[in-house]
Amino acid sequence: MEKEYNYALTISYDGELVSTIRTADMLEAVNAWNKCVDYGDAKEYATYNLSDPFGKMYTKHFYRNGVVSGK
Numbered sequence: 001m002e003k004e005y006n007y008a009l010t011i012s013y014d015g016e017l018v019s020t021i022r023t024a025d026m027l028e029a030v031n032a033w034n035k036c037v038d039y040g041d042a043k044e045y046a047t048y049n050l051s052d053p054f055g056k057m058y059t060k061h062f063y064r065n066g067v068v069s070g071k
Contacts, residue, residue, distance in 0.1 A: 003024060004024055005022035005023060005024055006023075006024050006026075006052070006053035007022070007023050007024070007025075007026060007028075007029035007050065007051065007052055008020060008021070008022050008049075008050070008051050009021040009022075009029060009032050009033060009036075009048065009049070009050045010048070011040070011046065011047075011048055012046065012047045012048075012049075013039075013040060013041055013042035013046050014042050014043050014044050014045060015047075018041075026052075029050060029052075032050075033048070033050045033058070036048040036060055036062075037062075038062050039062040039063060040062075042064065043064070044063065044064055045061055045062060045063045046061070046062045047059065047061050048060045048062075058070070058071065059071045
């Protein structure tokens with residue numbers, strides 16, 4: 001039986017996907033989301049997207065110049 005992954009965290013640097021984390025565990029997804037706190041290895045900006053099983057997507061943008069935005 002294939003495991004169902006309800007949550008997905010995608011990480012992109014400068015618009016290019018670099019990582020995807022999929023999990024069925026909400027706590028694991030939230031803990032990974034909370035670790036997204038800077039622009040990482042991006043040249044200009046990093047984008048983090050967390051989607052849940054209800055169709056909601058949460059987004060964080062971190063820019064090298066210090067600007068931070070989220071939805």
